[in-house]
Amino acid sequence: MTNLTIAGAALADGSRTDLHIADGRLVAEAPSGAERIDADGLVALPGLVDLHTHLREPGREDTETVESGSRAAARGGFTCVHAMANTQPVTDTAEKAEHVLDLGRAAGLVQVVPVGAITKGLAGTELAELGLMHDSRAGVNVFSDDGVCVMDAGIMRRAFEWVSRFGGLLAQHAQDSNLAGPGACCHEGELSGRLGLPGWPPVAESVIIARDVQLAEATGSRLHVCHVSTSEGVEVIRWAKARGIAVTAEVTPHHLLLTTSELAGYDTTYKVNPPLRTDEHVESLRAALADGTIDTVGTDHAPHAAHDKDHAFVDARPGMLGLEQALAVVMETMAERLDWAGIADRMSIAPARIGGVAGQGRPLAVGEPANLVLVDPERRTTVDRAASASRSRNNPYHGRSLPDPVELTLFRGRITHRR
Ligand SMILES: NC(=O)N[C@@H](CC(=O)O)C(=O)O
Ligand SMILES: [Zn+2]
Numbered sequence: 325m326t327n328l329t330i331a332g333a334a335l336a337d338g339s340r341t342d343l344h345i346a347d348g349r350l351v352a353e354a355p356s357g358a359e360r361i362d363a364d365g366l367v368a369l370p371g372l373v374d375l376h377t378h379l380r381e382p383g384r385e386d387t388e389t390v391e392s393g394s395r396a397a398a399r400g401g402f403t404c405v406h407a408m409a410n411t412q413p414v415t416d417t418a419e420k421a422e423h424v425l426d427l428g429r430a431a432g433l434v435q436v437v438p439v440g441a442i443t444k445g446l447a448g449t450e451l452a453e454l455g456l457m458h459d460s461r462a463g464v465n466v467f468s469d470d471g472v473c474v475m476d477a478g479i480m481r482r483a484f485e486w487v488s489r490f491g492g493l494l495a496q497h498a499q500d501s502n503l504a505g506p507g508a509c510c511h512e513g514e515l516s517g518r519l520g521l522p523g524w525p526p527v528a529e530s531v532i533i534a535r536d537v538q539l540a541e542a543t544g545s546r547l548h549v550c551h552v553s554t555s556e557g558v559e560v561i562r563w564a565k566a567r568g569i570a571v572t573a574e575v576t577p578h579h580l581l582l583t584t585s586e587l588a589g590y591d592t593t594y595k596v597n598p599p600l601r602t603d604e605h606v607e608s609l610r611a612a613l614a615d616g617t618i619d620t621v622g623t624d625h626a627p628h629a630a631h632d633k634d635h636a637f638v639d640a641r642p643g644m645l646g647l648e649q650a651l652a653v654v655m656e657t658m659a660e661r662l663d664w665a666g667i668a669d670r671m672s673i674a675p676a677r678i679g680g681v682a683g684q685g686r687p688l689a690v691g692e693p694a695n696l697v698l699v700d701p702e703r704r705t706t707v708d709r710a711a712s713a714s715r716s717r718n719n720p721y722h723g724r725s726l727p728d729p730v731e732l733t734l735f736r737g738r739i740t741h742r743r
């Protein structure tokens with residue numbers, strides 16, 4: 325563990341300070357023998373927290389491991405990621421959740437928080453061991469069948485009832501599979517017709533959100549909506565929040581920046597679920613993230629092998645990388661609407677609160693764990709998909725000019741990334 329002094333960093337509120345770090349915590353005075361890091365012109369934010377990361381271990385270690393995904397997270401300024409349950413096998417028992425926890429601890433680069441499946445094998449028919457996963461060493465708080473939607477409202481209701489006993493959270497992949505079937509891969513509209521790709525209409529998202537917020541209300545339980553992609557979805561969440569329903573939501577970096585026009589060349593890098601939408605939807609998502617209707621940015625970092633992407637558009641795997649450029653994309657798309665305090669809230673404080681993760685999303689104050697990211701607000705780069713810690717190369721920002729902010733990431737006082 326390093327003793328450090330980060331000198332002259334600006335905090336999210338604009339004030340400037342020296343941050344002293346010893347034994348993994350922020351301390352009041354410069355520790356003896358501390359390395360001094362000059363942070364003049366840099367901004368220190370609490371370490372970023374992702375509620376939605378796909379690490380592919382166990383099962384597809386060729387595309388990502390807990391270690392490689394953790395390294396990508398650290399490079400992106402993250403100190404905590406929630407590992408989605410759609411691995412092979414699925415994280416649907418206490419033992420499997422503990423295994424993911426242990427892999428995360430062994431890597432030691434970020435706090436890896438296992439997400440438990442809602443249903444066994446993500447099959448949508450039988451509840452997984454929700455209580456046992458919660459009571460395990462993994463202490464699972466967040467449950468999701470992400471990758472597929474829990475279509476059966478009766479199962480969803482029983483899952484809400486279960487997790488309400490311990491304040492757990494259900495994170496839903498909102499996609500009515502009767503309205504947007506497994507083949508649906510393009511925003512339904514003029515372009516899907518022209519490209520001849522099966523359409524995925526916005527209403528397939530909003531009907532599930534409408535159903536689930538009412539189930540959350542009826543059961544007194546908490547809902548989190550994964551990767552909101554439509555104006556209609558935003559409107560339902562706005563209505564539910566105004567009514568006092570315990571719902572939170574996330575938007576991905578790619579849905580904040582990219583649009584359906586990327587699909588014109590049939591490049592499967594841009595195939596993702598839910599699909600990229602139009603400018604009007606992107607504008608609604610940005611406005612909702614700014615006004616807090618959408619609480620947080622979830623990366624939906626979804627690594628895939630080239631041979632799983634190298635197919636006709638309809639047959640390619642959906643998903644794109646997100647951890648390393650998440651902060652850059654938020655800076656690029658939200659510059660006029662979120663100040664540093666707003667970014668710290670949406671990318672650290674809010675997701676830590678929603679996931680119930682202790683020691684993350686905390687103010688950079690004496691006594692707190694030293695989880696932080698040092699950011700250069702000015703630097704830019706042209707993104708190169710080869711320059712990634714991920715084992716996969718499905719980076720949708722390849723060749724684009726974007727901010728390149730992350731100078732240094734500290735996880736519990738340890739340097740996990742340094743430019
Ligand atoms: N977003 C995606 O297109 N893919 C995700 C699954 C998911 O988030 O639904 C994946 O696991 O690859
Ligand atoms: Zn999903």
Ligand SMILES: [Zn+2]
Nearest residue numbers: 408470471624
């Ligand atoms: Zn996902």
